[in-house]
Amino acid sequence: MKREEIENILQQFKSSQIDLKEALERLKHFPYEEMGFAKIDSQRHLRKGFPEVIFCPGKTLEQISKITKRIKEIKGKIIATRATSEIYQTIKEIIPEVTYFKEAKIVAVKEEEKKVSSKYILVVSGGTADIPVAEEAAVIAELMGNKVERLYDVGVAGLHRLLDNSKKLLAANVLIVVAGMEGALPSVIGGLVDKPIIAVPTSIGYGASFKGLAPLLTMLNSCAPGLAVVNIDNGFGAGYMASLINQLNEVKE
Structure with missing residues (x-):
């Protein structure tokens, strides 16, 4: 032009x-x-x-x-x-x-607090090692104007850690669930909540996790409805998609 x-x-x-x-x-x-x-x-x-x-x-x-x-x-x-x-x-x-x-x-550039949506996106990580990918998702969602809460290191190896935070899980408008190893956490959460879940497989794990391929396949084969999957380590894509969903719901209301 x-x-x-x-x-x-x-x-x-x-x-x-x-x-x-x-x-x-x-x-x-x-x-x-x-x-x-x-x-x-x-x-x-x-x-x-x-x-x-x-x-x-x-x-x-x-x-x-x-x-x-x-x-x-x-x-x-x-x-x-x-x-x-x-x-x-x-x-x-x-x-x-x-x-x-x-x-x-x-x-x-960190702009002044100016939230487009009053509802929050909850970013959950299976382990501490998954936090870098989880933080990429969380920061992108915040830069897009969303309120974001974090819940880290609540993987399936100790489900009591997850269940202790059930109120936070149920109150979230959209959830981003980040996990490596076998990648079972999104399916577990998918059986507990009635909100959209974006699952993010990470490359964290031992040999047979194949640098994230094993959790990716687990998440794609999840029997829990309402769960979608992004690519391995794609925190950016998860944060972006969660923001679109969160703000779309806000506009509708």
Whole structure:
């Protein structure tokens, strides 16, 4: 879309030839920002309600630096996942106000408390070793404007730990359940609650867990209804989906 086209749309809106809804519809498919090695989807927030995220693995510090500078120039939101402390320092030199969520490995600007939904998403982990993936899900959900509660290390090896927190489980609007090893925890919780569950298999476990394949298959084969599964270690995807569900329910009410 050329500058003249954008100006024409804005002029039509200004003169009431088109309404706000139509103007936004035309503008939401802006072209991406071409950088040669990357194409920044600068209008994703307009289309999706959440900005494009920088997935850091596989990118050089120079590439991440250039992408960050461009996002800053177009006044976009910076969110980087699977970021190391070195990547955090690189981004911080460009955008000093960023925060490093160390356990989640996320770099983002922590905005003022502004919750879109009054209901909460509960993030549950089977073990302590699953917390990094659980935190990725929790932080993404919080950045999307949700109230998030955490319940960690309540795996099936000690079910009393889970049952002691039954009130928190039942009160949640959406649950993200993160587990490695055999991955049974989402099925157990699925038999207790009447809310949607997003199961996240992790790569935590001994040899026969096959780096997350065993819990992934367990979760996919769950007999508990109301349970959906994301990819291995995909905390980001779980947090994003939980937010969509949580806020959709809020809008309906």
